[in-house]
Amino acid sequence: MSAVRKDYIRPVDFKHGRVDMTHGGGGRAMAQLIEELFAQAFANEWLAQGNDNALFAPPAGRMVIATDSHVVSPLFFPGGDIGCLSVHGTINDVAMAGARPLYLAASFILEEGFPLGDLRRIVESMAAASRDAGVPVITGDTKVVEQGKGDGVFITTTGVGVVPPGLHISGDRAQPGDAILVSGTIGDHGVAIMSLRENLSFETTIESDTAALHGLIAAMVAAVPAIRCLRDPTRGGLGTTLNEFARQSGAGMLIRESAIPVRPQVNAACEFLGLDPLYVANEGKLIAICPREDAEHLLAVMRAHPLGTDAAIIGEVIEDPHRFVQMDTAFGGRRIVDWLTGEQLPRIC
Amino acid sequence: MKYIDEFRDGDLARGIAARIGAEARTDRSYHLMEFCGGHTHAISRYGIKDLLPPNVQMIHGPGCPVCVLPIGRIDNAIELATEHAAIVCTYADTIRVPASGGLSLMKAKARGADIRMIYSAADALKIAQDNPQREVVFFAIGFETTTPPTAIVIRQAQALGLTNFSVFCNHVLTPAAITHILESPEVRELGTVPLDGFIGPAHVSTVIGSQPYEYFVEEYQRPVVIAGFEPLDVMQAILMLVRQLNDGRAEVENEFTRAVTREGNQKAKSLVAEVFELRPSFEWRGLGEVPYSALRIKEAYASFDAERRFGIVYRPVADNKACECGAILRGVKKPTDCKVFGTVCTPENPIGSCMVSSEGACAAHYTYGRFKDVAIKAAEAVVE
Numbered sequence: 001m002s003a004v005r006k007d008y009i010r011p012v013d014f015k016h017g018r019v020d021m022t023h024g025g026g027g028r029a030m031a032q033l034i035e036e037l038f039a040q041a042f043a044n045e046w047l048a049q050g051n052d053n054a055l056f057a058p059p060a061g062r063m064v065i066a067t068d069s070h071v072v073s074p075l076f077f078p079g080g081d082i083g084c085l086s087v088h089g090t091i092n093d094v095a096m097a098g099a100r101p102l103y104l105a106a107s108f109i110l111e112e113g114f115p116l117g118d119l120r121r122i123v124e125s126m127a128a129a130s131r132d133a134g135v136p137v138i139t140g141d142t143k144v145v146e147q148g149k150g151d152g153v154f155i156t157t158t159g160v161g162v163v164p165p166g167l168h169i170s171g172d173r174a175q176p177g178d179a180i181l182v183s184g185t186i187g188d189h190g191v192a193i194m195s196l197r198e199n200l201s202f203e204t205t206i207e208s209d210t211a212a213l214h215g216l217i218a219a220m221v222a223a224v225p226a227i228r229c230l231r232d233p234t235r236g237g238l239g240t241t242l243n244e245f246a247r248q249s250g251a252g253m254l255i256r257e258s259a260i261p262v263r264p265q266v267n268a269a270c271e272f273l274g275l276d277p278l279y280v281a282n283e284g285k286l287i288a289i290c291p292r293e294d295a296e297h298l299l300a301v302m303r304a305h306p307l308g309t310d311a312a313i314i315g316e317v318i319e320d321p322h323r324f325v326q327m328d329t330a331f332g333g334r335r336i337v338d339w340l341t342g343e344q345l346p347r348i349c
Numbered sequence: 350m351k352y353i354d355e356f357r358d359g360d361l362a363r364g365i366a367a368r369i370g371a372e373a374r375t376d377r378s379y380h381l382m383e384f385c386g387g388h389t390h391a392i393s394r395y396g397i398k399d400l401l402p403p404n405v406q407m408i409h410g411p412g413c414p415v416c417v418l419p420i421g422r423i424d425n426a427i428e429l430a431t432e433h434a435a436i437v438c439t440y441a442d443t444i445r446v447p448a449s450g451g452l453s454l455m456k457a458k459a460r461g462a463d464i465r466m467i468y469s470a471a472d473a474l475k476i477a478q479d480n481p482q483r484e485v486v487f488f489a490i491g492f493e494t495t496t497p498p499t500a501i502v503i504r505q506a507q508a509l510g511l512t513n514f515s516v517f518c519n520h521v522l523t524p525a526a527i528t529h530i531l532e533s534p535e536v537r538e539l540g541t542v543p544l545d546g547f548i549g550p551a552h553v554s555t556v557i558g559s560q561p562y563e564y565f566v567e568e569y570q571r572p573v574v575i576a577g578f579e580p581l582d583v584m585q586a587i588l589m590l591v592r593q594l595n596d597g598r599a600e601v602e603n604e605f606t607r608a609v610t611r612e613g614n615q616k617a618k619s620l621v622a623e624v625f626e627l628r629p630s631f632e633w634r635g636l637g638e639v640p641y642s643a644l645r646i647k648e649a650y651a652s653f654d655a656e657r658r659f660g661i662v663y664r665p666v667a668d669n670k671a672c673e674c675g676a677i678l679r680g681v682k683k684p685t686d687c688k689v690f691g692t693v694c695t696p697e698n699p700i701g702s703c704m705v706s707s708e709g710a711c712a713a714h715y716t717y718g719r720f721k722d723v724a725i726k727a728a729e730a731v732v733e
Binding site for chain 2: 258264267268271322324326329330331332333334335336338341
C-alpha cells in the first residue's frame with residue numbers, strides 16, 4: 001500500500017495554548033490561526049478569498065474613514081471587552097459624520113504568551129459586535145511581539161462609511177443659539193473600567209455603555225438633517241468634547257449641571273475617587289448640536305431609540321470669543337468646564 | 350447620592366446666601382481666609398463667590414499639601430529614584446510638581462525612573478512586599494489627615510520585618526502654618542493683608558480636633574469656624590463668621606459637627622505621636638523656614654526613615670523669579686496678580702506649585718473661574 005497519507009493538522013489548542021512567535025511569523029502556524037480563528041469568526045466573502053486586501057465597489061456619495069487603536073486595560077470589563085469595544089469605537093467614529101458605516105479592517109498586535117483561549121473570546125466578541133452592527137470585518141493583520149513588549153493584545157480597527165446627501169456634520173459648525181444634547185448618562189464606561197483596576201478595585205453594578213451608535217444616528221439625521229455637530233465623548237468625556245466643539249467652532253458653550261444625566265452609582269464612584277463625571281470616558285454616548293428650533297424634535301427621536309432613552313438637552317452654544325465652556329452649577333454658581341489637565345486614568349479604551 | 354446631595358442643595362444655598370447678604374454690614378468688609386485647598390476647590394468648583402455679596406471676600410490659604418512642598422524635597426525624591434534606583438511611590442498630584450532643572454517626578458519617570466502613583470499608603474507597602482529585591486520608598490506628603498496612614502504602614506513594615514521599605518517623610522502641621530500667616534508682617538504690622546477670620550480645616554480637624562484653634566482666637570482675636578468640604582458647609586461657615594464679626598466675637602465654632610470633636614481622633618493622634626516627632630524647622634514653599642511645622646520619623650523607627658537610610662541631604666532651591674506662589678500662599682497676592690498666571694504658567698506647564706494641584710489657588714482659579722477675569726478686563730476697558 002503506497003497511498004499518500006491524509007494530511008492531519010493538529011487543531012489550534014484554544015484550551016491550554018498560548019500565542020508564540022510563530023503565530024506572527026508568516027508560516028503555517030500563522031495561517032492556521034487565521035483560518036481557525038479569524039476567518040471562522042468573521043466569516044465573510046472577502047476573508048474567504050484569502051487576500052491581503054479586500055476589494056469592494058465604492059458607493060455613490062461622500063465616503064468617510066476613521067481609525068482607532070484600542071489598548072484598554074483590563075481586556076475584559078463589566079459590559080464588554082477589548083473586542084466589542086474595538087468594533088463599536090470605530091463604527092462610532094465613522095457614524096459621527098452622519099455616515100452609514102460599511103466595512104471594517106482590524107489589526108492585532110499580540111504578545112507572546114497571551115492565552116489563545118482569551119484571544120478567541122476577544123475575536124468572537126468582535127465578530128458578534130460586527131454581525132449585530134451589520135458592518136463586516138473584511139481585512140486584517142496579525143503581528144506578535146516578544147513577551148514584555150506588549151500587554152496581551154492591542155487592536156487597531158479602521159472603518160469606512162458613506163454619508164447620505166444633504167448632511168454637513170462637523171465639529172466647526174456650532175453657532176450661537178444652537179442646542180446641545182447628550183444621548184444618555186455619562187461616565188459609565190470609565191467607572192466600569194476603574195472598578196477593576198488592581199489598586200482601586202471596588203464593587204459596582206455599573207457596566208460599560210459600549211455600543212455601536214450608527215442606528216441611533218441614522219434615526220437622528222433622518223429626522224433632523226440640520227444637525228450641525230456629532231461626537232462621541234470617549235477619552236476626556238463630555239467636558240473635553242464640548243471644549244473641542246468650542247475651539248473648532250469659535251464659540252462658547254453654556255451647560256446646566258442639573259440637566260446632565262449621571263447615574264447615582266457613577267456619581268458616588270467619582271466622589272470617592274476624586275473624579276469629575278464630566279471628564280470620565282463613555283463608549284456608547286454621543287453629543288449632538290442642532291439648531292434651537294429642531295432640539296425638541298431631535299430629543300424625542302433620540303428618546304424613542306433604545307440607545308437614547310435618557311437623552312437630554314443640556315445647554316446651548318453662546319457667543320464667546322474666548323471659547324469658554326461654562327456651566328451653571330446645581331449649587332447656583334457658574335464655573336468653567338476646562339480642558340482636562342494631565343489624564344484622569346490611563347488606558348481606558 | 351445620599352449624604353452628599355444634601356450638602357450641595359442649590360435652594361438651601363440661595364437661602365444661606367440671602368442671609369449672608371442681609372446680615373453682612375454694608376459699612377465694612379469681611380476678609381475671610383479658607384486655610385484648606387479642599388475649601389478653595391469647593392469655592393471655585395461650585396461658584397460660591399457668585400453667591401456672596403462683594404464685601405465678603407475669600408482669601409485662599411496655604412492648605413494645599415502639594416503646593417507647600419519645596420522644590421528641594423522633590424529633587425530629593427527624584428534622586429532616590431535615579432541615583433539609588435529605588436521605586437518611589439507617591440500620591441497623584443505630587444508627580445506633577447515642578448522640580449529643579451525642568452524636571453518633575455513625571456518627567457523623571459519618562460526618562461526611566463521607577464515612579465509609582467498610589468492611592469493609599471498601604472499600596473506602597475504592598476509594592477515593597479511584591480518587590481523584595483528592590484528598595485521601595487514612600488514619598489509621604491500631606492497635613493495631619495494623611496499622617497496617621499503613614500504611621501500605620503511604618504508600624505506594619507516593622508511588624509512584617511520588611512528590609513526594603515522606607516518613608517521619605519514630608520508631613521507638615523496646620524497650626525504652625527496658621528500661626529506663621531498671622532505673624533507675618535503683612536498681617537501683623539503692615540496691615541496690607543486684612544484677615545478678619547478663618548474657615549478652619551475639615552479633614553485635618555477630624556484628626557486634631559477643634560481644640561488646637563482655641564489658641565489663635567485667644568492670641569490673635571480672629572474667629573475660626575471649622576467647616577466641611579461640601580459647598581453648603583462653606584456657605585454656612587461664612588455666615589457664622591459674618592455673625593461673629595458683627596458681634597465682635599472671636600471664638601472657635603464648629604460647623605462640621607458631623608465629623609469633628611474638640612478632642613479629635615485620639616487613636617490617630619497617639620499613633621502619630623508614637624512614630625513621629627517634631628522637626629525643629631522645615632521649609633515650606635512660599636512661607637520659607639517655619640519652626641516646628643513638620644514631622645520626622647523617630648529614632649525607634651530609624652530603619653524605615655529614607656532620610657537616614659539614604660543619607661539624604663536637603664538643598665533649598667529658590668522659586669522661579671517670576672512666580673508669585675509665595676505671596677499667593679500667604680494671601681498677599683491673588684493668582685491674577687501674577688504676571689505668569691495663565692500665560693507661561695498653566696496647569697499643563699506649571700511654573701509654580703499653586704498651579705499643580707486642583708486645590709492650589711492658581712489651578713482652581715484657572716480651571717474654574719478665569720472666565721470672570723475677562724469680564725473684569727472688559728469692564729476696566731470701558732471705564733478707561
